[in-house]
Amino acid sequence: MIKINSLTKRFGDHVAVDNLSFDVSPGEVLGFLGPNGAGKSTTMKMLTGFLTPDGGSASVGGFDIQTQTLQAQQQMGYLPEGAPCYGDMRVKRFLEFIAEVRGFSGAEKHKRVAWAAEQLELGAVMSQSIETLSKGFKRRVGLAQAILHDPSILILDEPTDGLDPNQKYQVRKLIKQLAEGSNKIVVISTHILEEVSAVCTRAVVIAHGRLLADGTPEQLEARSRYHQAVTVALEQPVDSQPLLGLPGVQEIEVRPDGHLLTVIAKPGEVIFPVVGQYAQDHAWPVRELSVERGRLDEVFRRLTAEEAA
């Protein structure tokens, strides 16, 4: 369990994290979202004991991060933003060093290093020095050191930053595997909203260090103006304006070529049946008709724009 209670951090006059409170339960993969400078990394640094809060408290697995720092840190694996330090160390030596710091030795140490390297597909670079690695490989080395001791809580600051699409897929798969059925907690900060839909069971949105939203991806999508919107793909343009007279229809967006309509529902309304019926009655040349769950990117933009206003 992670408990964050009124956590606050100031840098001079600037309040980077402002009275932030939320909990994370075992089994949850929490997406921690916010625009640049929102306070995500600062929160993660306080949660992992690398930065002292100016107010509030946080506990991890029952240990207070300020008064029981070591015990709390033993529960966690942490991937900080950027690349691992120790640039002149070779990957294998670096991972062995981390394993030693985590208290492993002998055969167990080598087993842990081999397992983490295999998870992140580091085999080809094990004897290369970290500073000569590409950005994506540095990120993967960082992830390997975070999971090496198989912690029950993983704090990952932009884990897929700099990875190519194949590696992004692999890392998301790994995060899912680590969390599924294991009762682990994974917290990932990200700017990539598709990542939230792909791996997170819950999302917390912050801006200016303050909490703006907290819910499952589905709950956040339901706040979108496109929630329950009906998209109609057409062989050729049609006269869509009469749809505005149908019950529950709020607005229509038409792509300039007229081949795609998005019919937006009034809040709480389900319009798929009436739109489908209208299209059928008027023999529209429909290629595809679908209902939208909502668009996370639009919800994110609106939430953070409201906060800035």
Ligand SMILES: Nc1ncnc2c1ncn2[C@@H]1O[C@H](COP(=O)(O)OP(=O)(O)OP(=O)(O)O)[C@@H](O)[C@H]1O
């Ligand atoms: N050591 C520091 N000294 C002064 N200001 C800092 C320091 N670290 C962070 N800040 C400021 O605190 C705010 C929050 O920064 P933080 O890095 O936590 O944001 P973030 O949400 O992780 O952003 P990004 O998505 O760009 O990584 C920013 O305005 C940043 O400039």
